[in-house]
Amino acid sequence: MYKILKTDGRAKRAEFTTVHGTVQTPVFMNVGTVAAIKGAVATTDLQQIGTQIELSNTYHLHVRPGDKIIKQLGGLHKFMNWDKPILTDSGGFQVFSLAGLRKIKEEGVTFQSHIDGHKIFMGPEESMQIQSNLGSTIAMAFDECAPAKADRKYIQNSVDRTYRWLERCKKEMARLNSLPDTVNPDQMLFGIDQGGVFNDIRIDHAKRISELDLDGYAVGGLAVGETHEEMYDVLDNVVPYLPQDKPTYLMGVGTPANILESVDRGIDFFDCVYPSRNGRHGHVYTKFGKINLFNAKYETDTAPIEEGCGCPCCQNYSRAYVRHLLKAKEMLGMRLCVLHNLYYYNHLMTDIRAAIEEGRYAGFKEEALYQMKTYDKQ
Amino acid sequence: MYKILKTDGRAKRAEFTTVHGTVQTPVFMNVGTVAAIKGAVATTDLQQIGTQIELSNTYHLHVRPGDKIIKQLGGLHKFMNWDKPILTDSGGFQVFSLAGLRKIKEEGVTFQSHIDGHKIFMGPEESMQIQSNLGSTIAMAFDECAPAKADRKYIQNSVDRTYRWLERCKKEMARLNSLPDTVNPDQMLFGIDQGGVFNDIRIDHAKRISELDLDGYAVGGLAVGETHEEMYDVLDNVVPYLPQDKPTYLMGVGTPANILESVDRGIDFFDCVYPSRNGRHGHVYTKFGKINLFNAKYETDTAPIEEGCGCPCCQNYSRAYVRHLLKAKEMLGMRLCVLHNLYYYNHLMTDIRAAIEEGRYAGFKEEALYQMKTYDKQ
Structure with a gap:
């Protein structure tokens, strides 16, 4: 029904x-x-x-x-x-x-x-x-x-x-x-x-x-x-x-x-398949866009993939640790990135549902699309 | 100390x-x-x-x-x-x-x-x-x-x-x-x-x-x-x-x-490295010996790897499912087997400690060694 x-x-x-x-x-x-x-x-x-x-x-x-x-x-x-x-x-x-x-x-x-x-x-x-x-x-x-x-x-x-x-x-x-x-x-x-x-x-x-x-x-x-x-x-x-x-x-x-x-x-x-496939390649989603954890700038980055994210990866591990795992080809690196990406997608849908319920979907969409380009602009 | x-x-x-x-x-x-x-x-x-x-x-x-x-x-x-x-x-x-x-x-x-x-x-x-x-x-x-x-x-x-x-x-x-x-x-x-x-x-x-x-x-x-x-x-x-x-x-x-x-x-x-290495190859430990989950006889086996085991694999998944994952080269199969094997080793040590505390180590050891040969004898 x-x-x-x-x-x-x-x-x-x-x-x-x-x-x-x-x-x-x-x-x-x-x-x-x-x-x-x-x-x-x-x-x-x-x-x-x-x-x-x-x-x-x-x-x-x-x-x-x-x-x-x-x-x-x-x-x-x-x-x-x-x-x-x-x-x-x-x-x-x-x-x-x-x-x-x-x-x-x-x-x-x-x-x-x-x-x-x-x-x-x-x-x-x-x-x-x-x-x-x-x-x-x-x-x-x-x-x-x-x-x-x-x-x-x-x-x-x-x-x-x-x-x-x-x-x-x-x-x-x-x-x-x-x-x-x-x-x-x-x-x-x-x-x-x-x-x-x-x-x-x-x-x-x-x-x-x-x-x-x-x-x-x-x-x-x-x-x-x-x-x-x-x-x-x-x-x-x-x-x-x-x-x-x-x-x-x-x-x-x-x-x-x-x-x-x-x-x-x-x-x-x-x-x-994007969230799981990208996760296995170290590409992770944030509200400010997708980042590639293989990038050298994350080598000593103690922040989680996304500040405030409630996923099992961000709650426990730093970008530096996950990057190390990916570089060392440890399966755990892939698992943590996939968990993060699926959490991101599932919670994007939560936010979408809330925006529709509250009759503010058009504005929500524009803002979300704008924020997603942040990393691309850097 | x-x-x-x-x-x-x-x-x-x-x-x-x-x-x-x-x-x-x-x-x-x-x-x-x-x-x-x-x-x-x-x-x-x-x-x-x-x-x-x-x-x-x-x-x-x-x-x-x-x-x-x-x-x-x-x-x-x-x-x-x-x-x-x-x-x-x-x-x-x-x-x-x-x-x-x-x-x-x-x-x-x-x-x-x-x-x-x-x-x-x-x-x-x-x-x-x-x-x-x-x-x-x-x-x-x-x-x-x-x-x-x-x-x-x-x-x-x-x-x-x-x-x-x-x-x-x-x-x-x-x-x-x-x-x-x-x-x-x-x-x-x-x-x-x-x-x-x-x-x-x-x-x-x-x-x-x-x-x-x-x-x-x-x-x-x-x-x-x-x-x-x-x-x-x-x-x-x-x-x-x-x-x-x-x-x-x-x-x-x-x-x-x-x-x-x-x-x-x-x-x-x-x-x-045995428990993790063997786990990644589908070889899992039980008190009755080590079994190879790639064996065809586990294809429709609804039992957990070991009856009564409290590990995250045995509590949730059957031998048939884990075997399928291993055959399909899904990482999850390896993860579940490694979790099981480490649980097995860690809890073998728990049992060993209890046996020493209770002054019955010699008998415990003989019994455990005997049981471990069960699958080999089949």
Whole structure:
């Protein structure tokens, strides 16, 4: 159940109730691809850094350890010891970006495992079956994420097929949820709007998928090579055609600035690998911008990464210590940076929610975007 | 101050009071080579796994980030945010095992950094100066750790020089501790008995270093290639010649069985990289022996690594989950295994202390050694 508590311009402050608890939106989902957040972060760490939803990847878990094994072990929640919401993607994005030698047909996609090269077939039904075995809170529809620079004709054909796949996903999920041994009989389904940067195709697709009355809707196929301005233009044009009374998820986005701009265009779910990937490379976020801890000027810097930050890194360790760990290639350096970055993202969302509640989102956004450029200006 | 609370055979149950708190012995020191325990373990994790003393390596910290930088930052305790005891080794072992192209003279050793090959000179004074800059609770004397198979003549010369180095260490530490800006003016010094497997040389050395009235004594140069029986034989012969009213530290040892046997020969300080190194490779300790989590039979094993274990891994995660993480090369798998293994070692010491206190050490040791072979027998 999705309930809007407050709107401020196009920004929405809402609550999304699931069988695994209620999510306060706008929310940033923390990415744990193979049932763990990269950087040695455990589910027992997530309370401390303010995680509301964890996101895992269907394709990765299908190839290792296998979704049937996870079902046998009681589902993904039990496997990774996490009782709050989990969203699983459909596998589609990985099939189209990671796997080798793929062949797309009406039935689905045949491709090679990136681990051992063995042939795998995945269509809408298979994606739903895998996600049902995982028992996630929210399953994503199986879609084609078309190449960023595909032509109009390719995109139109792809979107038409993705729509037919969505109908099959909905039907298959209803069947799976009704089975007696299903892990999560309340599993929800989000549809995905596609169409590249062709707004008319995206709008038409948005209208058609809206009629299916799904639990939520995503904008997919963005942040794959187009400019930020093109992405914002798509959101300006397309989000108004998605149901306002359902959560809207912008997949794979993005930088703190992207999130601030997209919330302002009606988005309330986000996910991105930036905080964990950047953290593992010593790039850490502060309200004054991103800094690179490998920089020599932090060698004797006794300040925390960010003054006043409540994360497990800043509460205990200096920039000098974390930099030393990173230079010495100690895993602990990566863990501390990832914990900090996820805390930063999760608490950016807290601040965003407060600003919307108090009807001051426009000013908050401008101020936050301005502050983020501080280090760049030095 | 070292106070024996109870003896049971040759096993000693004691308290060692330092400026950074009191240590209950026998104790296993947890190795954090470059000011962090490998496997993404932070000092904030150590309370939970029962760590009493952390051990860091002088050579590594000298070459990176540099002991002068650590002094500038307030010393090692402040740098790594740990207020309990820290022991630093002398750098000697690394100079003789890790560094390239070394040249030993009466003054000290010239060698090449293993990081960038630059030439470094380290003698007794330099080792004490570095350890003073680090401000550890206990500094180790600078010694030569001679090759395991060195001949008698080499060993005798080496031990004579190591004795002269010890006198210089003692003098230099007294000077450093009296300086106004020293990090830890109460820094303690442990001497190291050497002599390979030549008991008469070791006994003679033990007698001579005992006269210097140091804060503690170590048996060094063991666990470098000799058999376990040779090592126990050295302990049987040498430990009686070290002061009984001072802590006795067996450097770099060892397996749980080695520890059980060595406590029975009067040892009360241990350190070893096994729990963290084995943990990073998925080899985990239980009271029934060591298991390899990569083994296929753990793929769907919902039990914790060890039933009843109170560690952060066993309290939250199954063998199946940890195995999956290890197979997927997720750092979290290594972290969880290292936390478990250190918890195991630290709590083995708790059990050892209780057994000595209750005067049942011999029986406890036999039972523990027998149980440890359970998995091997399956």
